[in-house]
Amino acid sequence: MDQSITLKSIKLPNEETMSYREAGKGNKIMILVHGNMTSSKHMEILMKEFLDQYKIYAVDLRGFGQSTYNKRIDSLKDFSDDIKLFVDAMGLKDFLMMGWSTGGGVAMQFIADYPGYVSNLILLESVGIKGYPMFRKDENGQPILTELISSKEDIEKDPIQVVPALQAYATKNKEFMRTLWNMAIYTKNKPEDNLYEEYLEDMMTQRNLVDVDYALVNFNISNEHNGVVKGNGLVDKIDIPTLVFQGDRDYVVPREMGEGIVRGIGKNAKLVILEDSGHSPLIDCMDRLVKEIKQFLR
Numbered sequence: 288m289d290q291s292i293t294l295k296s297i298k299l300p301n302e303e304t305m306s307y308r309e310a311g312k313g314n315k316i317m318i319l320v321h322g323n324m325t326s327s328k329h330m331e332i333l334m335k336e337f338l339d340q341y342k343i344y345a346v347d348l349r350g351f352g353q354s355t356y357n358k359r360i361d362s363l364k365d366f367s368d369d370i371k372l373f374v375d376a377m378g379l380k381d382f383l384m385m386g387w388s389t390g391g392g393v394a395m396q397f398i399a400d401y402p403g404y405v406s407n408l409i410l411l412e413s414v415g416i417k418g419y420p421m422f423r424k425d426e427n428g429q430p431i432l433t434e435l436i437s438s439k440e441d442i443e444k445d446p447i448q449v450v451p452a453l454q455a456y457a458t459k460n461k462e463f464m465r466t467l468w469n470m471a472i473y474t475k476n477k478p479e480d481n482l483y484e485e486y487l488e489d490m491m492t493q494r495n496l497v498d499v500d501y502a503l504v505n506f507n508i509s510n511e512h513n514g515v516v517k518g519n520g521l522v523d524k525i526d527i528p529t530l531v532f533q534g535d536r537d538y539v540v541p542r543e544m545g546e547g548i549v550r551g552i553g554k555n556a557k558l559v560i561l562e563d564s565g566h567s568p569l570i571d572c573m574d575r576l577v578k579e580i581k582q583f584l585r
Contacts, residue, residue, distance in 0.1 A: 291338060292331055296353065299372040306353030307373070308345040311338045316379055318405075319345035320370070322388025322412075323499050324452075324464075326352030328489040330387070332482075333569055336577045341383070346373060348393070350495030360495060362502045363389070367397035374404065383584070385409040388540065388566065389499060392418070392506050395548075399508060399521035408529040409580060412537050412566050415544030416522045416551045417513040418506035421445065437504060437515045443497045452496055461487040471538050474565035509551055522551040529556040530583045534564035534571065557583075 292310040299305055308327045311317070317337060319330045327345035334343045348366045350356035360366060370393070374380065384405045386394030391413020398405050421442060422430035428447050436442055442449055455463040464487055469477065478486060509518035529552050533545035542560075549556040559579055564571040 292334055294353070297373065297376055299369060299376065301358075301369070301372060303349055303357055303369060304355045305349070305369060305373050306347040308334065309343070310334045311341045311343040313337070313339060313341040315341050316382035317341040317343045318370070318374070318379070318382050318384045319343065320366075320384065320386040320390030320393050321345070321348065321351065322386075322390045323496075323503075324490050324493060325387075325486075326489050326492060328352060329486060329569070332573065333385075333576075336573070344373075344377070344379070346370060348390075350493065350498070352489065352492050356494045360498050360502060361505075363392045363396050363506050364400070365502070366393045367400060370397055371401055371404075380404055381406055383407045383409065385411065386413060387411040387569075389414055389419075389503060391548075392503065395508060395522070395525060396506075398527065399524040402524065405527060407584065408525070408527055409583070410529065410531045410545075410548060411568060411576075412532065412534060412540045413545070413548060414503055414506065414540065415547045416507070416509045417511065417518065417544075417547065418515070419503040419540075419544075420514065421448065421500060421504055435504075435514045439497055439501045442500045442504070449497065449500065456491060456493065456496070459491050461491065464490050472566045473570060474536055474538055475563060475571045478570055509547075525552050526555060528583070530580070531556060531558045532561055532568055532576065532579070533558060534561045534566060534568055536564060537566045539566040 292308050296304050296306045326347045330345040347354040384394045391410040421436040423434040424447050505516050507513045507516050507518045508521040510520045511518050531545050531548050549558045561568050568576045
């Protein structure tokens, strides 16, 4: 880990311990929320870009990285409530929040539930306001687009998206994860070899895959039904400046999810399409990403 970044932890009032990375010396505050199959480890390279302007905290969500997983989660709200406990314990308010992938959903939930804490929102390849669907698979392993999965039991048995990943976690099969990420995430560039090894090692810390997938399926802050649950309309409470990044070769989160976020939030939201970038703009186009972020925050 870079010497300018410190790994710390704090005991929360709900008896969970949240691990987090801290860096920077600026007067402004930035909170980073990672995505599924990752942790704050994957946010280090972004933290280094803002050390002079921000005091930065990148959290490990419950069940990821070095954070505990004493109680299972059922919703992205469980994660966002943990962050509320964290920022209150740390005395943090009036901060920029940035969420990547699943972390984007967590960030949107936090802002809807706790107005006044976040000044600006940045979403990197975020899950949409209607969540992330999972479909039953046919005998050839292809999704049946008319049959949504909605229970933890069915998710745990999914033969394509879940079972192989659970087996990889159980056997510490980093090469399976490497193959998966090369196919789905790192579709253009890949991290440097040493960094990639660190990421793969970090991925093995996840203990909550089925619960996170369930939370994503049941996440719906829109004003419409998503096929599994009715929308709760909380997107209407997100009224802060929001920047949404969407890679044009993201094979995980389709472009319509980014577009849906912008439509849902309305006039305060702006969509930026990152050309020739996949699900990890942190690896594919960091220079462009940082430039757009700094311009947004002026």
